[in-house]
Amino acid sequence: MTDPTPHPTSSERPAPGFRGDAHTRRGGGGGDGPRDDGPGGGGPGGGGPILEVVDLVRSFRRPRTSLFRSPGAVEALRGVSLEVRAGQRFGIVGESGSGKSTLLRLMAALDQPTSGTVSFRGRTVSGVPERRLGFLRDDLQVVFQDPMGSLDPRMRVADIITEPLVAQGHGDRDARLAELLDAVGLPDGAGRRWPHQFSGGQRQRIAIARALSTRPRVLLADEPVSALDVSVRAQILNLLADLVDAYDLTLVFVSHDLTVVRHLCDTIAVMRAGEVVETGPTAAVADDPQHPYTRQLLGAVPTLQGALAGRDAATLARRARADDPEEPS
Amino acid sequence: MSAARDVVDATGAPVVAGTDETAGVANWSLWIGGGLVGLVVVMALVSFAWTPYDPYFVDVTNRFGGPSPTNLLGTDQFGRDVLSRLMVGARTTLFVGIVSVGVAGVVGTPLGILMGMAPAWLHRILLRANDLLLAFPALLLAIMFAAVFGPSTATAMVAIGIGTIPVFARIARSGTVQVMSSEYVLAARSAGRRGVRLAVRHVLPNIASLLLVQASVSFAIAILAEAALSFLQFGTPSPIPSWGLMLFQAQSVLAVNPGLTVWPGVGIAVAVLGFNLLGDGLRDRFDPRLAGHQ
Numbered sequence: 012m013t014d015p016t017p018h019p020t021s022s023e024r025p026a027p028g029f030r031g032d033a034h035t036r037r038g039g040g041g042g043d044g045p046r047d048d049g050p051g052g053g054g055p056g057g058g059g060p061i062l063e064v065v066d067l068v069r070s071f072r073r074p075r076t077s078l079f080r081s082p083g084a085v086e087a088l089r090g091v092s093l094e095v096r097a098g099q100r101f102g103i104v105g106e107s108g109s110g111k112s113t114l115l116r117l118m119a120a121l122d123q124p125t126s127g128t129v130s131f132r133g134r135t136v137s138g139v140p141e142r143r144l145g146f147l148r149d150d151l152q153v154v155f156q157d158p159m160g161s162l163d164p165r166m167r168v169a170d171i172i173t174e175p176l177v178a179q180g181h182g183d184r185d186a187r188l189a190e191l192l193d194a195v196g197l198p199d200g201a202g203r204r205w206p207h208q209f210s211g212g213q214r215q216r217i218a219i220a221r222a223l224s225t226r227p228r229v230l231l232a233d234e235p236v237s238a239l240d241v242s243v244r245a246q247i248l249n250l251l252a253d254l255v256d257a258y259d260l261t262l263v264f265v266s267h268d269l270t271v272v273r274h275l276c277d278t279i280a281v282m283r284a285g286e287v288v289e290t291g292p293t294a295a296v297a298d299d300p301q302h303p304y305t306r307q308l309l310g311a312v313p314t315l316q317g318a319l320a321g322r323d324a325a326t327l328a329r330r331a332r333a334d335d336p337e338e339p340s
Numbered sequence: 341m342s343a344a345r346d347v348v349d350a351t352g353a354p355v356v357a358g359t360d361e362t363a364g365v366a367n368w369s370l371w372i373g374g375g376l377v378g379l380v381v382v383m384a385l386v387s388f389a390w391t392p393y394d395p396y397f398v399d400v401t402n403r404f405g406g407p408s409p410t411n412l413l414g415t416d417q418f419g420r421d422v423l424s425r426l427m428v429g430a431r432t433t434l435f436v437g438i439v440s441v442g443v444a445g446v447v448g449t450p451l452g453i454l455m456g457m458a459p460a461w462l463h464r465i466l467l468r469a470n471d472l473l474l475a476f477p478a479l480l481l482a483i484m485f486a487a488v489f490g491p492s493t494a495t496a497m498v499a500i501g502i503g504t505i506p507v508f509a510r511i512a513r514s515g516t517v518q519v520m521s522s523e524y525v526l527a528a529r530s531a532g533r534r535g536v537r538l539a540v541r542h543v544l545p546n547i548a549s550l551l552l553v554q555a556s557v558s559f560a561i562a563i564l565a566e567a568a569l570s571f572l573q574f575g576t577p578s579p580i581p582s583w584g585l586m587l588f589q590a591q592s593v594l595a596v597n598p599g600l601t602v603w604p605g606v607g608i609a610v611a612v613l614g615f616n617l618l619g620d621g622l623r624d625r626f627d628p629r630l631a632g633h634q
Binding site: 141149162163174175 | 522523526527528529530531532533534535537541545546
């Protein structure tokens with residue numbers, strides 16, 4: 012995926028928000044720059060990335076269809092490299108199947124890469140046995156896409172929210188629960204109820220409260236609003252933005268919706284077919300896209316290629332929306 | 341990514357499926373099954389406190405007595421009261437069902453969960469091993485046990501239980517695989533849950549309904565298996581009342597008094613039908629989408 016034309020900004024200093032040369036380089040730093048990382052924060056060298064992904068490859072074996080032929084593999088990620096710095100709001104955009112959720116799962120060490128490494132504050136997390144990932148589980152939490160599926164239907168809300176605290180052996184859970192319910196705007200009595208008694212938006216608030224319970228430094232969000240009604244999306248996005256500010260979180264936000272990412276993030280990585288094709292500050296990527304695919308994402312033009320690649324009307328409609336200057340973002 | 345999402349969507353539901361949606365729909369299997377099972381249970385419970393006669397009391401002067409006000413269901417070839425023996429036989433039947441399903445559930449469920457949570461290579465090996473055991477008939481195992489340890493109710497129920505372990509392991513495995521691919525397990529893992537605690541907190545509660553349905557169906561099979569074993573003299577020995585044994589003894593005097601075979605036969609049929617219907621009803625209740633299948 013090397014850009015054939017020399018890039019106008021390639022002579023500038025390399026941006027800290029990316030690495031590797033398989034994608035279009037962009038000038039500029041990572042948003043408003045790294046914030047104070049706090050005591051014990053950061054990797055070696057202090058200013059290093061809080062989350063670093065190097066040459067990540069993940070392939071999935073296809074189910075066997077023939078007794079004699081090898082089933083082959085699907086390459087979900089094909090050598091992805093990224094750096095997320097403390098305090099950044101890092102958006103990952105791409106169409107479905109581009110490998111962005113796979114990348115997020117690998118970042119959270121919920122899946123093992125075929126090759127390559129993920130490191131968190133300078134410590135490798137890929138290939139490390141679960142029992143030695145305590146440092147990651149405390150400091151990095153995930154909000155998932157489907158608020159119906161990400162809450163255990165057999166657990167009360169209080170137990171769901173405090174589960175990370177219980178799992179990590181933290182005390183004073185009742186006080187923390189009240190604090191968290193307040194922070195995400197849920198009533199005090201919510202803890203005694205069951206997940207199915209809440210609406211989609213409220214469930215996502217529960218999921219966010221759970222993710223914040225251990226006071227993590229990094230929050231990974233996997234399309235947290237795409238399963239929600241349009242009417243509650245803005246509320247949840249604003250809640251996320253406010254909480255990220257209030258708790259000085261580093262946010263990694265995965266979405267297929269460029270409008271959402273543009274609204275929330277200061278840095279964008281554009282993914283396509285398991286590769287990062289463009290990285291840079293939001294304004295630069297959105298206003299002056301260098302890679303053809305980014306332009307395509309922004310332009311959302313129905314093309315013959317797109318139709319042959321099986322992109323459907325819904326995807327195109329989303330892209331059209333993403334490119335509509337009238338659309339409030 | 342979309343494939344993974346689909347799995348969650350397809351599998352989240354059966355374990356999530358609540359009871360609210362089906363509350364309005366009449367669930368006849370559940371009520372009829374529950375009623376029949378209730379009948380057997382009540383009969384067994386009452387037999388602890390009261391039976392019309394001592395089920396072991398032999399009264400040779402009153403052999404082959406037909407149904408009468410003193411002996412409601414008549415007497416057998418030894419003059420023993422059939423109703424009393426039927427009631428105590430219900431006890432044996434339920435006891436065998438509880439113990440064999442208990443053995444199968446307590447051993448099979450953790451095995452199945454282990455299988456479902458194991459790495460792919462181990463999963464595949466355990467699954468094949470389980471299939472191998474599944475292919476071995478429980479009845480044959482029970483006859484083998486009876487030959488080695490001598491025929492008794494205990495031997496029969498333990499053998500039936502062991503024979504049913506792979507069934508539970510398989511059900512627990514498939515449920516676990518579904519639950520493990522759900523987002524709430526991913527969330528729990530990212531919260532730092534793993535191993536036994538993950539299994540106890542998340543997997544077990546969410547496959548409990550599957551296991552309950554399987555327990556009911558296995559209960560029916562266990563009852564039938566015990567009756568068959570007792571009939572073949574590999575199970576409950578005489579003179580302890582057991583429906584299978586009663587059927588065997590009645591069968592030896594079939595030419596003289598065919599009526600004697602009816603009552604233990606009805607008992608077995610009612611219990612087996614009851615537990616099967618109860619299982620179907622429970623399944624429809626927990627997962628309405630499967631109603632009418634199987």
